[in-house]
Amino acid sequence: MDFTYSGYKDLxxxxxxxxxxxxxxxxTGQYEKEVILRHDVDVSLEKALEFAYFEAELNIxxxxxxxxxxxxxxxxxxxxxxxxxxxxxxxxxxxxxxxxTKY
Numbered sequence: 001m002d003f004t005y006s007g008y009k010d011l012x013x014x015x016x017x018x019x020x021x022x023x024x025x026x027x028t029g030q031y032e033k034e035v036i037l038r039h040d041v042d043v044s045l046e047k048a049l050e051f052a053y054f055e056a057e058l059n060i061x062x063x064x065x066x067x068x069x070x071x072x073x074x075x076x077x078x079x080x081x082x083x084x085x086x087x088x089x090x091x092x093x094x095x096x097x098x099x100x101t102k103y
Contacts, residue, residue: 062092066097
């Protein structure tokens with residue numbers, strides 16, 4: 001797979017062309033062919049927000065897993081909470097990305 005926005009768009013088109021439904025975790029079992037999209041946000045909430053917007057433009061929803069203990073972003077900062085809120089407002093789900101090696 002080409003790990004670019006264009007490559008991702010092509011992947012989504014292939015999923016759709018093969019009659020898969022792109023669903024959230026809460027919707028499992030409703031369709032014969034289902035795909036759940038998820039993203040672990042390890043590095044940048046700003047990039048996650050950019051990608052969430054891109055997915056919304058493709059009319060798909062996914063789950064963004066946010067680290068509580070990232071060295072690269074602080075989820076309690078105003079900037080971070082605004083990013084997370086906007087990702088949610090685009091229709092995506094937010095989940096906990098837990099790194100057990102930190103504890």
